[in-house]
Amino acid sequence: MKTFALRIATLLLTAAASVSAGADVLFDNTSAATTSVSLSESYDPWYSDKRFANRIPVGPTPMRIETVQIGVDMFNGLAVEVCDTPTASTTPYVNTCTTFTPDTNAGDLRTFSGSHVVAAGNVAWVVMRNPGVSHPTWTDIKAQEHTDREGLAWTTSNGTQWLTMQQITFAMRVHGTQQPVAGVCGIANGLTLISTIPEGILACTAGTQTAMDTDGYSYTWQCQGTAGGNSAQCSAQRAYSVQTKASGGGAIDAGYIVAAGQKATFNLATPAGYTALASGCNGALAGNVFTTGAIFDDCTVSAVFTSNTYAIVTSATGGMVTCTPNPVPEDGTAHCTAMPNPGYQFTGWLGACQNTGAGTGPCQLTNVTSPQYVSATFEFTTHGISIAPVSGGMVSCTPSPVPHGQTAMCGATPFTDHHFVGWSGDCAGSGSNPSCYFPSVTRPLAISATFAPNTYAIATPATANGTVTCTPNPVTHGQDASCTATPDTGYHFTGWSGDCTGTGACQFTNVTSTRSVSATFALNTYAISITPAAANGAVTCTPNPVTHGQNAS
Known part of the structure; x- marks a missing residue:
C-alpha cells in the first residue's frame, strides 16, 4: 500500500493546479485509465443489483466532497452516491450516504455534484449504480489496471455483499474542500497526576499535537487547529509511577502514582523470624516503614525478606564435623556428622550435640534459635593382630596392636621337635619364610602358622x-x-x-x-654227606663242604 499511497499523493499535486482556488483534488486517476468495465443493474440469473465503488482514503483532516467526475466509454445512465466509513469497513453502507446529481453534459467524463463530509481518518466510498438497466444494456466505466493488485475498486452483485477488485481502480476525479478543525485538548488536560507523556487522543481529541514541554513538574502542549481552526493550550501535572515488589515471604504496600517532587511511604509486613531489607527510589528503611526520596522519575522499591539464620561453628582434631544446613533458618533443623581422618576413630560429641543422645551416631539439632557450637572427639586408631592357636611352635607379632599406618613384624618359632611349614591368613603371601612383614597396617589382621613334627x-x-x-x-x-x-x-x-x-x-x-x-x-x-663205604673201598668228595653254586667231585 505504501507505493499506491505515494502515487495518489502525486496525482493530487498534479491535479491541484487545474482546479479553482479553495478546492482540492482528493483523488484523480483519469489519465491512467487503460481499460473499461461494463455495469448494468441486473443480468438474470447472474446478478440482481450490481454496483461498483472506489474506496478512497481521506487522511487526517475532514474533507467535504463536492464533485465527482467519472470516466466512461459508453454511457447508458449512471447514479452516484458518496459514503464514508471507518477504514476497517468492507461495506459502504455504515453511515448515511449522499446521492450526487449528474450534470447534463455529454462526453467521456461525466460530472456529479453534491456535498458529503468525510470524517478525518475515514475512507470515502464513491458508489456507482445503473438503476433499471439490464443486460445486454450497460454503461462502460473506464478503469486503471494494477498488476500489483493494489487497486481501490470494489463490487457487489446483490447490493449488500461487497468484494474487492484489487486488479483495477475505476477512473474518476474527486474534488473537495478541507474542513476547519479546532484544536481540542484530550482527557489528559487538567489531570493532577499523569505519569506518562500524553499522546494521541489523551493529548488532543482534535487538531495536531505540538511537541511536549516539561519542567519536571508538569506537561504543556498545544492542540493546533487546521484549515483555520483555533488552537488549544493544554497542560497536566506531571507524576511518576513508584512500583513495589517483595520477595522472600513478607509483603510491602502496593505502589502508586506520586506527584513530581513528592515522597512516598510504604509499610512492610515482616514475618516473625525474618529480617527485612528495602532499597530503591533514593529512600531508606526505618523499622518497617520505607520512605523514598523526592520523586522525579519512575522507580521501584524492592523489599527482600530473609529468614533469620544461625551459624554452627564446628571444630575437631583428628577428623571433621559437618552440619547441614549451615547456617540454620530460624526454628530449623540441622544434621551433623563426624568424619574421622585416616587412622582415627570417632568417639563422641561435644558442644551442642553432647546432650542430644546421639552417642557416636549422627547428631540432630532441632528448633535452632541461636548460634551453635559443635565439636567431636577422635582417637588414634590401632589395629589388633589376631593369632590363631597353633601346635608345634609359637607365633608372635611386634607391635600388637599396631598404630594405624605403622609397620609390624610377625615370626614363627617351632618347638625343638618340630619345624615351620607355612603361613595362612594375612601372612599367606610370605610362604615358608618364618618372618612375616606388614609395611603399613590400616585394618585388623588375622594370621596363623603351621608346624610339623621333625622326621x-x-x-x-x-x-x-x-x-x-x-x-x-x-x-x-x-x-x-x-x-x-x-x-x-x-x-x-x-x-x-x-x-x-x-x-x-x-x-x-x-x-x-x-x-x-x-x-x-x-x-x-653245603656239606656232602658220604654214606658208610662198602667193603673193600673208600669214597671221598672234593671240596667238601661245597660253596653255594660251586662244583664238587
Missing part, C-alpha cells in the same frame, strides 16, 4: 648279597623303628654295622636324629 631318615647304604629295610623310615621324632636284613639267594646274614651291631634284631627307640644301618652277608656252604 629322621634311617640310611641303608647299599649292601652286596642282600638288602636292609627299616620301618618306619623316616621316623617321627621320638618314635621307634626296626630294621631287617634279607640275604640274597645263596647267602646268609652274618652281622650288623653302623648304628646296629651284632647279629640280633636291630631296634631303635625314641629316635631323635638320623641313623645309618648296614649288614654283611656270606655265601652258604
